[in-house]
Amino acid sequence: MSHHKLEAKNLHFNYPDGHNAVKGMSFSIHHGESVGIIGANGAGKSTLLMLLMGVLFPNQGEVCVGDVQVTKKTLPMIRQRLGMVFQDPDDQLFMNTVYDDVAFGPRNYKLNEKEVEKRVLNALEVVGILHLKDRAPFKLSGGEKRAAAIASVLSMQPDILVMDEPTAALDPKSRRRVMELLRSFKHTKIVTSHDLDMIYEMCDRTIVIKNGEIAADGVTSEILVNAELMDACGLEVPLALQNCPVCGSKK
Amino acid sequence: MANIADSIYNMRLLDDLARQETLIHKLHPLVKLLTTVSYLTVVVSFGRYEVAGLLPLFFYPVMVLALAELPLKPILLRILLVSPFIIGIGILNPVFDQQTFELAGKEFSRGWVTFLSILLKSGLTVTAALLLIATTGMDRLAGALRILKVPRIFVLQLLLTYRYISVLMEEVARTLRAYSLRAPKQKGVHRSAWGSLAGQLLLRTFDRAQRIYEAMCLRGFAGEYHSGEINKISGWDWAYLGGWVAFFVLARMYNIPLLIGSLLTGVIR
Amino acid sequence: MHMADALISPVVGGAMWAATAGVAAYSIKKVQTEMDEKKIPLMGVMGAFIFASQMINFTIPATGSSGHIGGGLILAILLGPYAGFLTIASVLAIQALFFADGGLLAYGCNVFNMGFFSCFIAYPLIYKVLMKKEYSTTRIFLASVLTAVIGLQLGAFGVVLETLFSGKTELPFGTFVLLMQPIHLAIGVVEGLVTAAIATYIWNARPEIMEKASSGETIGNISIKKVVAGLVAAAVVTGAGLSWFASSNPDGLEWAMIKTAGTAELEATGGLHQQLSDLQSKTAFLPDYSFKASEEEPEPSGGEGEEAWPAVDGGTSTSGLVGGSLTLILAALVGGGISLMKRRKYRINS
Ligand SMILES: Nc1ncnc2c1ncn2[C@@H]1O[C@H](COP(=O)(O)OP(=O)(O)O)[C@@H](O)[C@H]1O
Ligand SMILES: [Mg+2]
Numbered sequence: 069m070s071h072h073k074l075e076a077k078n079l080h081f082n083y084p085d086g087h088n089a090v091k092g093m094s095f096s097i098h099h100g101e102s103v104g105i106i107g108a109n110g111a112g113k114s115t116l117l118m119l120l121m122g123v124l125f126p127n128q129g130e131v132c133v134g135d136v137q138v139t140k141k142t143l144p145m146i147r148q149r150l151g152m153v154f155q156d157p158d159d160q161l162f163m164n165t166v167y168d169d170v171a172f173g174p175r176n177y178k179l180n181e182k183e184v185e186k187r188v189l190n191a192l193e194v195v196g197i198l199h200l201k202d203r204a205p206f207k208l209s210g211g212e213k214r215a216a217a218i219a220s221v222l223s224m225q226p227d228i229l230v231m232d233e234p235t236a237a238l239d240p241k242s243r244r245r246v247m248e249l250l251r252s253f254k255h256t257k258i259v260t261s262h263d264l265d266m267i268y269e270m271c272d273r274t275i276v277i278k279n280g281e282i283a284a285d286g287v288t289s290e291i292l293v294n295a296e297l298m299d300a301c302g303l304e305v306p307l308a309l310q311n312c313p314v315c316g317s318k319k
Numbered sequence: 320m321a322n323i324a325d326s327i328y329n330m331r332l333l334d335d336l337a338r339q340e341t342l343i344h345k346l347h348p349l350v351k352l353l354t355t356v357s358y359l360t361v362v363v364s365f366g367r368y369e370v371a372g373l374l375p376l377f378f379y380p381v382m383v384l385a386l387a388e389l390p391l392k393p394i395l396l397r398i399l400l401v402s403p404f405i406i407g408i409g410i411l412n413p414v415f416d417q418q419t420f421e422l423a424g425k426e427f428s429r430g431w432v433t434f435l436s437i438l439l440k441s442g443l444t445v446t447a448a449l450l451l452i453a454t455t456g457m458d459r460l461a462g463a464l465r466i467l468k469v470p471r472i473f474v475l476q477l478l479l480t481y482r483y484i485s486v487l488m489e490e491v492a493r494t495l496r497a498y499s500l501r502a503p504k505q506k507g508v509h510r511s512a513w514g515s516l517a518g519q520l521l522l523r524t525f526d527r528a529q530r531i532y533e534a535m536c537l538r539g540f541a542g543e544y545h546s547g548e549i550n551k552i553s554g555w556d557w558a559y560l561g562g563w564v565a566f567f568v569l570a571r572m573y574n575i576p577l578l579i580g581s582l583l584t585g586v587i588r
Numbered sequence: 589m590h591m592a593d594a595l596i597s598p599v600v601g602g603a604m605w606a607a608t609a610g611v612a613a614y615s616i617k618k619v620q621t622e623m624d625e626k627k628i629p630l631m632g633v634m635g636a637f638i639f640a641s642q643m644i645n646f647t648i649p650a651t652g653s654s655g656h657i658g659g660g661l662i663l664a665i666l667l668g669p670y671a672g673f674l675t676i677a678s679v680l681a682i683q684a685l686f687f688a689d690g691g692l693l694a695y696g697c698n699v700f701n702m703g704f705f706s707c708f709i710a711y712p713l714i715y716k717v718l719m720k721k722e723y724s725t726t727r728i729f730l731a732s733v734l735t736a737v738i739g740l741q742l743g744a745f746g747v748v749l750e751t752l753f754s755g756k757t758e759l760p761f762g763t764f765v766l767l768m769q770p771i772h773l774a775i776g777v778v779e780g781l782v783t784a785a786i787a788t789y790i791w792n793a794r795p796e797i798m799e800k801a802s803s804g805e806t807i808g809n810i811s812i813k814k815v816v817a818g819l820v821a822a823a824v825v826t827g828a829g830l831s832w833f834a835s836s837n838p839d840g841l842e843w844a845m846i847k848t849a850g851t852a853e854l855e856a857t858g859g860l861h862q863q864l865s866d867l868q869s870k871t872a873f874l875p876d877y878s879f880k881a882s883e884e885e886p887e888p889s890g891g892e893g894e895e896a897w898p899a900v901d902g903g904t905s906t907s908g909l910v911g912g913s914l915t916l917i918l919a920a921l922v923g924g925g926i927s928l929m930k931r932r933k934y935r936i937n938s
Contacts, residue, residue: 084796123533144539152537158486159530162629164458164478171547176539181548204334206485224538323643330686359693364598367756374915381919385926401688405592408757415758430758437594437756444593445688452685460685470616472628477678479632480639484682487633487640495644507645507654513782517641518789521666524637525797528630535629542625580911 072099072227072256074150078129079119089115090126091280099227102257104267104288107277108302113260114155114232116277120258121152121230133228148177151226155233157213161205166197166216169205173224191223195249211242218249228256235263264306268292276301323492327485329393333449336389337456343387347556348455348463348549354563355451361567362443367433371577373440375570379563380446387454394453398445402438409437457481462549475544479531487524494520589740589747589772590683591698593691597754604750605696611704612677615670627671634667635675639682646782655778660706661736662783665715666790666797669707676703701746706739714738723798728787733780740776744768 074097081090089112097103105113118124120131122138131138133146154160163169170191174184192198195215200208208216214234221229234250235243247266250257261267267274267288274291276284278301284291291297295305337344343351358379365373384391413430452460461474498508498516508516532540569575593601619627638659645654659679663672677699683689690698718731748764751757759767791798 118533121537123537144541147537147539150537152534154530154534156530159527160534162479162482162531162534162632164461164482168458168547172535172540173538175545175547176541176543178545184547202338205482207331207334220538323640326643326687333686356692359593359691360598363593363596363601363693371909371912374912374919377916377919378922381923382926385923385930388927388930397688401592404590405594408595408751408759411763412758415760415763433756433758441592441594444691444693448593448685448692449688451692457685470613472616472619473612473674473678476628476632476635476674477681479629480635480675480678481682483633483636484639487636488643491640491643505647507647509647510649510785513646514785514789517644517782517786518793520641521637521662521786521790522793524633525630525794528633531633532626532629540625542620542628576911576915577907578911579914580907580909583910583914584907 072149073097073132073134074120074228074256074258075132076116076120076129077132079116079126079131080128081115081119081124081126083115089280090119092129093277093280093282094129095275095282095285097256097258099256100254101273102259102271104271104274105258105260105277106262106264106267106274106301106303107260107283109262111277111302112280113277115280117152117230117232117258117260121150122146148224149227150230151221151224151228152230153214153217153221153232153234155236157210157217158205160217160220161208161213164204165201166192166203166205166208166219167201169216170201170220170223173220177224187223187225188219191219194222194252195219196245209242211238211245214238214242214246215249218246222253226255228258229253230258232260233262234259235261235266262303264292264303265308268306268308276303278302323488323495327488329397330485332393333453334456336387336453337459339388341387341454343383343454346454346559347552348459349466350552350556350560351451351455352460352463354560355447357564357567358447359444361571362440362447364571365436365440367436368429370432370436370439371580372570372574373436373443375575376443376567378566380443380450383450383454387450389450389453394446394449397449398442401441401445405437405441409434412437462546465546466549471544471546474546483527487520490523491520589701589744589768590680590690591694591701591747591750593693595751595754595756596694596697597756598693600750600754601693601696603696604700605693608677608696608699608704611708612674612699615673618670619674622670627667631667631671631675632678634663635679635682638663638675638679646778648778655775655782657779657782658702658740658775660702661711661715661732661739661779662786664707664711665732665783665787669711672711673699673703673707676707697746697750701743701750705742705746706735709742710735710739723791723795725788728791729781729784732784732787733777736780736783737773737776740772740779741769744772 076093076095079090079093080088082088093116105116107113115124119126120138122131122140122143125139133149136142136146138146161169163172167188170188171184174187179187188201189198192201195218197212197215197219200212200216205213205216218231218234229250231250234246238246243263243266247270250259250270257271259267259271271288274284274286274288275282276291276297283301284294284297292306293309298305358376362373362376383389384394412433413428416428416430416433418429419426455463457478461478464474464477465471494516495508498512499505502509619631641659642656645656647654660672660676663675666672667675680690680695680698680702684692684695684698715731715735718734719727721727745765745768748761748768751759752761752764757764787798
């Protein structure tokens with residue numbers, strides 16, 4: 069399925085204040101892959117996602133979804149196929165009930181209200197918060213908010229799911245739930261995080277970013293054990309791969 | 320509106336109350352809005368010497384409170400909070416209107432009557448507005464506004480403001496807590512921090528607005544806001560509106576307590 | 589300076605609603621045609637910001653007291669007058685609904701007093717003019733304080749006029765003005781100083797925000813004139829319509845007009861009211877019903893076109909007292925009865 073391919077070709081991006089946040093990144097992601105993007109704070113992960121989604125446009129280089137280049141013109145079409153979950157669910161849940169929020173996307177694509185309802189209920193069912201559909205977002209817990217934010221993207225039935233730090237600020241149980249949820253999503257996944265244990269469990273492939281450049285790109289299990297690389301990029305080998313603190317044995 | 324925790328609590332309370340499923344809650348939002356507006360108009364249209372004539376209008380809030388199973392205390396508390404301003408303006412009436420009248424063999428200044436009239440009206444109007452939101456909720460009220468052809472932009476903006484009040488209030492609360500922990504003896508924010516404290520909050524707000532806009536665009540937003548379908552107004556809804564309006568008009572035309580009173584005192588006499 | 593429902597008459601409330609709706613409609617059109625839709629989330633979140641920032645107490649130097657801001661001016665500065673006005677309107681709507689700060693009928697008055705004067709009079713005529721040449725800290729301070737003070741003075745005067753036209757208080761015009769204006773002079777200075785501090789900070793940190801707000805706006809003479817003209821027309825038409833409707837009720841506008849003209853016209857003449865009282869006398873079932881008498885013989889006093897004093901004799905007052913108490917008791921009984929029934933139903937169900 070080549071039309072699900074996501075390709076970044078030599079991306080460069082400067083913020084208006086001149087800060088050069090992305091310096092020549094290239095990669096391509098195939099259908100069904102789950103890719104982790106890791107890097108220290110300020111490495112440029114969020115900026116890269118914005119470029120992929122067409123929220124920002126590169127100063128140089130291009131992003132292609134399938135065979136279509138991401139431009140202002142192709143955005144409506146592209147955005148139906150890419151769904152993005154923001155880092156702070158409060159930015160994403162801007163309506164006053166969970167239902168309205170999950171319905172926001174489908175309604176914008178002018179689906180009739182029956183179809184909207186079907187999609188909303190389905191998305192809420194998938195993330196397991198059907199019972200919260202009439203709640204106001206400010207009355208949800210952190211984990212519930214995250215689930216609602218994911219549902220609001222799933223209701224658009226995207227082919228590619230992009231997530232910015234989905235497990236940040238979650239307690240262990242909620243984190244586990246979100247991870248299971250993501251695993252159940254069968255299409256392409258792109259996830260940024262500092263939660264390297266999560267990346268280790270969820271993603272087959274990992275791209276490491278350092279100061280706006282790609283420092284490494286390869287199989288997760290090989291990259292995350294590379295202590296030297298991790299250290300150079302302001303990261304750390306995930307706990308699951310470190311020596312056992314109790315018995316000292318190598319994992 | 321001084322206390323952040325109180326304000327957030329108040330909004331959440333009203334939001335919770337609005338999500339009940341009673342007879343009143345199930346009414347069409349537009350019908351409730353129209354009933355409230357007619358009620359307010361009638362209350363306010365009473366002359367300033369009118370006291371007795373206003374009393375039958377107590378039936379409306381009492382009935383709605385009971386039927387909608389709302390707690391009395393928080394609503395009464397709200398009324399008390401608003402009263403100082405009303406009292407401040409009204410209390411001068413007895414000073415400026417010195418003419419007197421007789422009641423039960425005693426002389427009173429007429430100003431007290433106008434003052435009492437203002438107090439009654441204040442209580443009734445404040446209650447009616449709170450009952451509207453406590454039985455309807457912001458999202459359904461926005462639906463009513465859409466039926467009334469209030470432009471989409473305004474409705475969406477109103478909803479967004481409502482949505483982000485608690486988020487930003489919590490942000491302000493955190494900032495103020497951080498400030499006061501390091502400036503324990505100050506009552507408010509010192510002049511040297513006016514600009515930076517409020518300004519940073521403002522910049523964060525701008526950035527948040529930007530992110531929200533992006534989140535909206537990613538889900539197909541292009542300047543138009545599509546609300547879901549709103550139920551049709553049923554016969555029962557119309558009956559509710561019609562019934563109350565008829566009652567309000569009657570109460571406006573006839574001084575019902577006076578009628579009852581003269582009937583009774585006449586009989587006794 | 590929120591006006592409450594209890595202090596206004598339907599005529600004044602309706603006229604101000606119409607005026608506010610007119611300005612709002614015009615502003616929405618402007619926002620739609622002249623700006624990108626990016627402003628909508630910004631307006632929404634800025635409204636919430638104003639709400640939240642009203643919780644911040646700013647210590648006022650040399651007084652030992654503290655105050656907070658209303659936010660009208662900072663909105664106009666950062667969003668421009670049209671978007672600023674709409675944002676204030678939604679803040680006031682939520683305050684009216686959830687916090688009972690100002691009522692629904694008085695909503696038009698409040699938006700006008702707190703939004704229109706700062707966004708469409710003070711901001712373009714003072715702030716914009718003063719800031720035209722250049723941005724500097726002193727200029728921002730000067731312009732902000734002046735604009736805030738004048739905006740609030742106009743708003744306070746609006747409150748005075750609306751209250752007096754409504755005829756609910758006995759406060760003489762002069763006293764009311766002397767009460768309102770000086771207080772709002774102080775409030776205006778604080779608002780101006782805090783606004784200036786914030787604006788200066790933003791100007792230093794992110795100058796592009798201020799530039800965008802001031803460049804995107806074309807407040808030409810034409811649009812301002814149009815706004816004012818449309819407004820006056822709307823207010824006059826509604827005011828006239830409503831006061832015709834309430835023509836015999838010497839409440840509200842007419843009361844003020846009589847007062848200024850100095851002629852007391854006491855007779856309730858024609859119109860709806862006459863018909864109503866005719867109907868009343870026809871259907872009155874008590875022959876010695878004293879209310880009727882009071883309608884027909886207004887007390888010849890006051891000389892200010894006051895409405896009829898309903899309680900002419902002690903008998904009426906007593907009837908009112910008895911009937912009033914009865915009405916209230918009945919209302920309480922009905923309410924209590926319903927609640928009791930509901931509670932019992934729950935107990936049975938559970
Ligand atoms: N709006 C902006 N304007 C200027 N610089 C920015 C902006 N947003 C982010 N940056 C800068 O770009 C770099 C990358 O940021 P970001 O992509 O958010 O990092 P990450 O998500 O990896 O933590 C950082 O140095 C950050 O300071
Ligand atoms: Mg980030």
